[in-house]
Amino acid sequence: MVSANNSQTKSSPQAQSRWLAIGLFLVALTSQFVLGGLTLAGCSHFSDYGPVVLAVAIASGLAFSLVGGLILFYRPHNRVGWLCLWTGIGLPTLAAADFYIVCGLAGQIAAPRLAYLAWFTYSFGFILIIVPMFILLPMLFPNGQFLSPRWRGLTIAGLIVLAVASAAMSLLPDFSRDNSFEGKFPVANPFDLAALPAWWYSVFSSILSLTVLFFCFAGIASMIVRLKRSVGDERQQMKWLAYFLATAVVVQLLFFELPGAWFYPQLFRTIWYELIILVVFLGYPLIIGLAIFKYRLYAIDVVINRTLVYGGLTLTVVLIYIVTVGLLSQLFHTSGNLIISLIATGLIAVAFHPIRERLQRGVNRLMFGERDDPYAVLSRLGKQLQTNAVPAETLTVIVETIAGTLKLPYAAIELVEQDAEIGQASVGEPVSETIELPLRYQNETVGRLIVSPRAPGETFTAKEQQLLADIAAQTGPVASATRLTLALQRSREKLVLAREEERRRIRRDLHDGLGPTLASQTLKLDTIMELLVEDPQAAIAQVKTLKQQTQRMVADIRRLVYELRPPALDELGLLEALRVHFAQMRGSNNGSLHIAIEASPEPLPALPAAIEVAAYRITLEAITNVIRHAQARDCRVRFAITENEQPPGLTITVIDDGLGLPATFQSGVGLTSMRERAEELGGTCEVVSNGRGGTRVTAALPFAASR
Helix, strand or coil: CHHHHHHHHHHHHHHHHHHHHHHHHHHHHHHHHHHHHHHHCCHHHHCCCCHHHHHHHHHHHHHHHHHHHHHHHHCCCCHHHHHHHHHHHHHHHHHHHHHHHHHHHCCCCCCCCHHHHHHHHHHHHHHHCHHHHHHHHHHHCCCCCCCCHHHHHHHHHHHHHHHHHHHHHCCCCECCCCCCCCCCCCCECCCCCCCCCCHHHHHHHHHHHHHHHHHHHHHHHHHHHHHHHCCHHHHHHHHHHHHHHHHHHHHHHHHHHHHHHHCCHHHHHCHHHHHHHHHHHHHHHHHHHHHHHHHHHCCHHHHHHHHHHHHHHHHHHHHHHHHHHHHHHHHHCCCCCHHHHHHHHHHHHHHHHHHHHHHHHHHHHHHHCCCCCHHHHHHHHHHHHHHCCCHHHHHHHHHHHHHHHHCCCEEEEEEEECCEEEEEEEEECCCCCCEEEEEEECCEEEEEEEEECCCCCCCCCHHHHHHHHHHHHHHHHHHHHHHHHHHHHHHHHHHHHHHHHHHHHHHHHHHHHHHHHHHHHHHHHHHHHHHHHHCHHHHHHHHHHHHHHHHHHHHHHHHHHHHHCCHHHHHHCHHHHHHHHHHHHHHHHCCCCEEEEEEECCCCCCCCHHHHHHHHHHHHHHHHHHHHHHCCCEEEEEEEEECCCCCCEEEEEEEECCCCCCCCCCCCHHHHHHHHHHHHCCCEEEEEECCCCCEEEEEEEECHHHC
């Protein structure tokens, strides 16, 4: 029962809001009926409202009321619905008030309290339309919230200024002068106020008009900022409203306001001007409803694209017709000639298709880059790679070219090796979820191409996905080459680090081991020289100790020399040194492991020193792993000189018949050391399961890297 009561308590505000929305919608309908009744009474003949303007007030008022009612019924907390209802009530109400006043002044109807209604309409009537429609709706669309507390504070301050200026205008002794919104009535102030200073009207009417103008532009600025910041669903909603307002404003300015103000004032008295006003006022609420409820059904980018193309085409056709007819009329001193009109029409017919194609390509390039010309994209990418001689900058050039030619906000390339990222280049910042395309070379994934759509909530078309796939295919070899360059650089760095570490170790061993030992031997020799005369037996004991210390020192020197390069390699060669060493190791396995060494050719030719040492160490490590882990009975080691391959080198193969690799195999220190020794020489080392059981180790050491 408690939960049910809580549920009813929580739902009651929503129910109250819905009932209030229904009541306001009925008020809007009442205003429509009043306006219709006044029209039937003949009041429209005394008003400046033409039939189209009257239709604007009725149709757009009904549209705003319907949209506002629907928004509030489904989303009661969205202030956009309240503003739409506010506008839906204001449009017919203001028209009805105008009809009532002028009709009463003309004596057509009895109009009690006419002066009071004129006082309110003159002073505060703009609040019914301009404030909700042109200031608050752009500020609050689409979620009913201001962009930030600063925007809310600025808007509240502006509304206070408008209220003060409107109150000041309401104090005028009569309403015969324009109230800044083309409203005036030959009516005296019903409150019979005293005369005001001469500057009163000019100051407050200017404040009123300038404040409204400023906040109309502030509403547009708020929409632009919200469009840039918005993501996902909200961005799609903002794009619809921004598209409609931009299109309506451009059409009204280019085709009516500017020509009417500069060349043809009669445009403002034509049916076409009234129709564009009807489209703007009627389209505004319909676009709001579409954006909030149905925007997912339409591709706004396609609509914008087609509007730009066919709008530009229409303008071009009109200009061609006007210029052609004007020039030919001036040339032949005639006007209204059918032949001239036919010539202009023929020129338009001939030029229509080429112009449309050029406009389409231009608009596509403006909105989507060069996605419709994949050859140009790949050609530009190829030229950039040819002119770039620095391997480290190759990836940056690629992502900059991709982002620039396709108008993408973000593009990046990541190089991977064994599922680990080893390098990255990027440009821009992602604005939504990114898309990854693999970069492959010789059936190996060498990296990823990561791109972001142009706006949040948008996806790539099938044509764009195919183009990106082609770019990824062309980028794969370049990414592989760059990865090899980075690997070579890392290998060189490892060589330098290893060399320095080896030098540091030898220095430490010499300084901490042989140095103090030699110093102590000098002291012991001095002691022995003193004891030879006084105590020969003690001197002999010291000589024996000195001999043992010298033997240990010789062993340490041999160890250092062996770690630098095994002496057996110089004395016996690679094969014999391994055989001797394996013979010694066999004892640790009780002789159960048979190790066979083969070479092609045998004996092996003289090998580079680095190749010989690496082969020796890799083979010993492989056999050590066999003895420790494989439980094998037979192991074969094969050396082969690959002279017919480029580059030539030495291939080492170690095969055993043991347990093989475990299911969850991870490289240990020994296998990693083998791989690093091979990579330091530009070679490879691979450890895999043998097809017949056991393990196969294959190391390829190219000669060219060691020369």
